[in-house]
Amino acid sequence: LAKTTQPISMDSYEGQEVNITCSHNNIATNDYITWYQQFPSQGPRFIIQGYKTKVTNEVASLFIPADRKSSTLSLPRVSLSDTAVYYCLVGLRNSGNTPLVFGKGTRLSVIA
Amino acid sequence: EAQVTQNPRYLITVTGKKLTVTCSQNMNHEYMSWYRQDPGLGLRQIYYSMNVEVTDKGDVPEGYKVSRKEKRNFPLILESPSPNQTSLYFCASSFYSLASGELFFGEGSRLTVL
Numbered sequence: 605l606a607k608t609t610q611p612i613s614m615d616s617y618e619g620q621e622v623n624i625t626c627s628h629n630n631i632a633t634n635d636y637i638t639w640y641q642q643f644p645s646q647g648p649r650f651i652i653q654g655y656k657t658k659v660t661n662e663v664a665s666l667f668i669p670a671d672r673k674s675s676t677l678s679l680p681r682v683s684l685s686d687t688a689v690y691y692c693l694v695g696l697r698n699s700g701n702t703p704l705v706f707g708k709g710t711r712l713s714v715i716a
Numbered sequence: 717e718a719q720v721t722q723n724p725r726y727l728i729t730v731t732g733k734k735l736t737v738t739c740s741q742n743m744n745h746e747y748m749s750w751y752r753q754d755p756g757l758g759l760r761q762i763y764y765s766m767n768v769e770v771t772d773k774g775d776v777p778e779g780y781k782v783s784r785k786e787k788r789n790f791p792l793i794l795e796s797p798s799p800n801q802t803s804l805y806f807c808a809s810s811f812y813s814l815a816s817g818e819l820f821f822g823e824g825s826r827l828t829v830l
Contacts, residue, residue, distance in 0.1 A: 638818075640819070645804075645824060645826075646823060646824065647720075647806050647808070647821025647822055647823055647824055648759070648806075648819070648821050649821070650818040650819065650820075653818070691758070691759065706751070706758050706759035706760070706761075707758050707759075708756070708757065708758035709758050709759075
C-alpha cells in the first residue's frame with residue numbers, strides 16, 4: 605500500500621493561495637492521487653483526483669511531478685470556509701482489492 | 717437526492733451489548749466501506765465490500781463484522797463492544813466500474829462504549 609505523508613497543520617490568511625504537499629514515495633504505477641476535504645463532524649468530501657501532470661477543477665488544482673512521488677493540492681484565494689482537514693489518498697481508482705489508506709491529513713486554518 | 721445514510725447518528729452503549737450501525741446508499745454503488753476516525757489517527761478503514769456477498773478486511777477489522785446481502789446496505793456489527801471502539805464511524809460508497817474514483821461519505825455515527 606502506498607502510504608502518504610502530509611504536514612500536520614498549516615495556517616493561511618484569507619485571500620492567499622495555499623499549497624499542501626503530500627509525499628507518496630512508494631506509489632504504484634496504477635495508483636491515482638485523490639484529495640478529500642473534511643469539516644468537523646462531517647464525512648470527507650471529494651475535491652480532486654489525478655494521475656500525472658496537472659488537473660484543475662472549479663475548486664482546486666492538483667500538481668503531480670513526473671516521478672509521481674509527491675503531489676500538491678493548490679487552493680486559490682482561500683476563505684474562512686476553507687478551514688478544514690485535507691486528506692491525500694493514494695490507490696487504485698475504484699480499487700476493490702486493497703484497503704484505501706487515508707493517513708492523518710493536514711489541518712488548514714484560515715485566518716481573517 | 718444521492719446520499720449515504722447512517723443510523724444511528726449518536727449512540728451510547730455499554731461494554732458487551734451487541735449493536736449494529738446501518739449504512740444505506742441510493743446511488744447503486746458497488747463499492748462500500750466503513751472507516752473509524754479517532755483524534756490524531758485520521759481515517760482508518762475497517763472493512764470494505766466490492767459487491768454483494770463480497771467483503772474484505774481493512775486496516776482495523778478486529779472486533780467488527782460486516783455483511784453485504786443487498787447492494788444498497790452495508791451494516792457494521794459490533795458483537796461485543798469495548799471502550800476502545802468508542803469512535804466516530806463513517807460509511808462510504810462509490811462506483812467500482814466507472815471512471816470516477818469519488819467516495820461518497822455518510823454523515824457519521826458517533827459511538828460511545830462505557
